[in-house]
Amino acid sequence: MYAYDELDRTLINERVSEFRDQVKRRLSGELTEDEFKILRLQNGVYLQLHAYMFRVAIPYGTLSSKQLRRLAHVARRYDRGYGHFTTRQNIQFNWIKLAELPDALSDLAEVGIHAMQTSGNNMRNVTSDQWAGVAPGEIEDPRIWSELIRQHTTLHPEFSFLPRKFKIAITAAEHDRAAIKIHDIGLRLHKNADGETGFEVLVGGGLGRTPFIAKTIKPFVPGRDILSYIEAILRVYNQYGRRDNIYKARIKILVHELGIEKFAKEVEEEWKAMGDVGLTLDHTAIEEVRSRFSYPAYEKLPHMPDELKQAAHDKLFERWRKNSVSAHKVQGYSIVTLSLKPVGGPPGDATAEQMDAVADLADKYSFGEIRVGHEQNLALPHVAKRDLPLLFKALDRLGLATPNVNLVTDIIACPGLDYCSLANARSIPIAQELTRRFANHDTADLIGRLHINISGCINACGHHHVGHIGILGVEKNGEEFYQITIGGRADENAQLGTLIGPAVPYAEVADVIEDIVEAYLALRDRPEELFVDTVKRLGVEPIRERVYATR
Amino acid sequence: MTSPLEQKKIRITGPSVVTANRTWDGAVVYRTAKQGWSTELADSTIVTTSDEARALLAEAAADDVGAVGPYIAPVELKDGGKVKPGNLREHIRAKGVTIDLQVPA
Structure with a gap:
């Protein structure tokens, strides 16, 4: 766990007081919605179909029991008794009242939780491997670096009005559980030939309506230089990123249009031109943050008790x-x-x-x-x-021991049209139906590792592009239809899925997914061959033929 | 179910209402004939021409303190004058989520 100091606590409490005043002025009419919107977004408050939605950050996915109890309290006291954990290590409350939000924030601040920069065109919650610090073979705990970056970028004026939102993810393990290749900046901790710890820096990943897998712009940046290098990337983005078109404003578009070599060159030149701007992390600074992470006093225990x-x-x-x-x-x-x-x-x-x-x-x-x-x-x-x-x-x-982790019913889904004002189609009922279709755990085990990701619109909060099977809700003449892709993945071999055929109506989605799974079972060359590997080996066509032959 | 956030031109083809979210709590509300807001669709002012829709929206938008993000939404008029939401999105806004929640709403 990371222990906040007085500075952190003061910052969070001041922010709550500031937002309380902003809400008061909004409710009195002193602030219009146009004036207030950017302020509420900077505090994680959206307006959705039924109510305000409140997004709370869980930096690098780590919570204390005290903090989780406080989230439960917020769910019970200010919402409808539940919360929704998102694909970016946040939790969302769907029914919160604006008038009560300052109190909810105040309650959360008491345990060091906040909602700063969980929305808006700024640096979002820095995410990491949920197994950070405990995963075997890890280079070192990536949360140290996540925290350093979080501290540097929180309320940083240069990063508070970016062309568009900006997301960073960090991994230190061989297997990428943080999906770094679909982030604006992905950082992979590793050691160079001299044994020095640093980062492979990837840039320009992202999903949404124009999906890209991130590309490496620098194979090794020493840990001490990571803040200045990130700053150089953001300066190039701030300078050249498009602010005239929201759909072309993410850094992935800039990287794509400039080309990775040119983008890397721009960053390198900016980095050199910056010189020493006081961002080099000396040993003391790193160790100071490291020392604030506490680790359990593990006992010496047998391997097989x-x-x-x-x-x-x-x-x-x-x-x-x-x-x-x-x-x-x-x-x-x-x-x-x-x-x-x-x-x-x-x-x-x-x-x-x-x-x-x-x-x-x-x-x-x-x-x-x-x-x-x-x-x-x-x-x-x-x-x-x-x-x-x-x-x-x-x-x-x-009800928390369903043995389906990484199996066909371990579905990632956005809130979809049941909650979201941007959605075109529902996600959750599709997921629910699929979990019923594949409820037999023997069948799910037989199928093996298979990730289904569902998004209710092209904004791709359900990461459908990188699902082994991806499902995207669209609207056709007022009806819900779903495009289905296969072969995507979000790990160290991340890639985008390929469309398998025409969109299908709501009522047929589960049937088509069942057919895709049946086709895979028939086509895999051995039980150990995972779904994504079968798709990689054969391509989409053999599965498409089997699924769409009778449709 | 194209998001009304993308609603640029106002052209209606059937009975419509103006809906928004109430500012203090975000609840779904409908513009009434008395220049107020109601959480009941049945209380809404129904317009049938684009000019009426534009006028009702302009009047509703002026009440920035009462409700947020007003837009025009289609409705269906049933026998007996009952008003129903005109598409799935509005049905969900009016009736709630289409899924069983783990806890009572």
Whole structure:
């Protein structure tokens, strides 16, 4: 966990006071909506179909049990008893009242949570691997760097009025769980030949109506220089990024239009011209932030405790363990993913009761720490293996032990037309129907790793372009239709999916997805060949033929 | 269900209302004949020509303190004068989400 200091607390509290005054002036009519909109957006407040939506940041996906309880409190006191975890390590409340928002922010500020820069054309929440600090083989904890960047960019005047929103993600593991290649800047921590820690810097990734996979502009930037290098990128973006057309304003468009070589050259020249602007991170500065992250006092525990051996006869436990429990860097401990994708449930939603209960379980079994992943699941990052059987029973009672992590029903979905003012079609009911179709866990295990991502409009909050199967809701003559892509992925081999055929109406989506999965099962050359690998090997055509032959 | 945020030209082809979100809590509201707002679609002023729609929208937009983001939305008039939302988006705004929530609304 990261411990805020007095400066952090003062900053957050001052921001709450400022927003309280802004809301007061808005409600009295002193501020018009046009004047107020940019102010509310800078505090994570959108206006959606039914109400205001309040987006709260969970920097690098790390929460304390105290913070999660406070989120539960906000859900219960100011909303309708639940929240929605998003694809960027935020939580959204869908029914909040503007008049009560300052109080909600104030309650959150007491535990070091805020909503600054969760919206607007600024630097958004810096995200990272939800297994940061505990993943085996990790170069080092990427949250140190996430926090350094967060501190530098929060309320930074040069980054507060960018041409468009700007997102950074960081990974330090071989397997990219932070989806860095679909971010404006993706940072991959690694060591150079001299053993020095630094970053491969990727730029220009993003989804939306013009999707791009990020490209590398510099293979190695030493850690001490990362702030100045990011600043150079943002200066080039600020100078050349388009402000005349919202659809062409993201840095991905600039990178595409300039070409990666020219863009890299511009950044390099800017970086050199900047000289020493006081952004070099010396050892003391890095260690100061590092020292504010506390790590559990792990016990020396056996790799295979008796409790685990005894529980092995329980088929339900074993299924869950194999699916949802992952290796930890410390012997005797595990990382446990809590599926927020129950059969028939809205992906990523958690009730206040579930949040409170998870906080209690985190205190009991995970040193009071919870993680939030971009796949819209939670994780307990420090669970002793001996505690897994008891934890499973507790999670099962809460509906948080669905053994479907990374399987066909672990669906990423945006709120869609049920909540969102931008959406053209619904996402959640499609996801719910698919989880019912594939509810049999034996079938899901047989299918293997398969990510379905659903967006209710081209803005792609559900990351449909990079779903192994991507579903995009569109409108045709007032009816909901869905375009389906296959072969996308968001990991270290990220790529965009390929359209498989004509859009299908709402009622047929689940049938088509079932047919796609059946085609894959028939075409894969062995059970271990994953869906994306079959698509890569064969291309889209053989699957298209089977799915659309009778349509 | 094209987002009304993209509503640029006002041209209606059937009965319509002006809808918005109430400023203090964001609730869905409809412009009434008494130059106020109501959370009930049945209370809304129904317009049938583009000129009427433009006038009603202009009048509603002037009440920036009462409601936010007014726009024109289609409705259906049923037998007996009952007013129904004219598309899925407006149905969802009027009736709520189409999914079962884990907690009572």
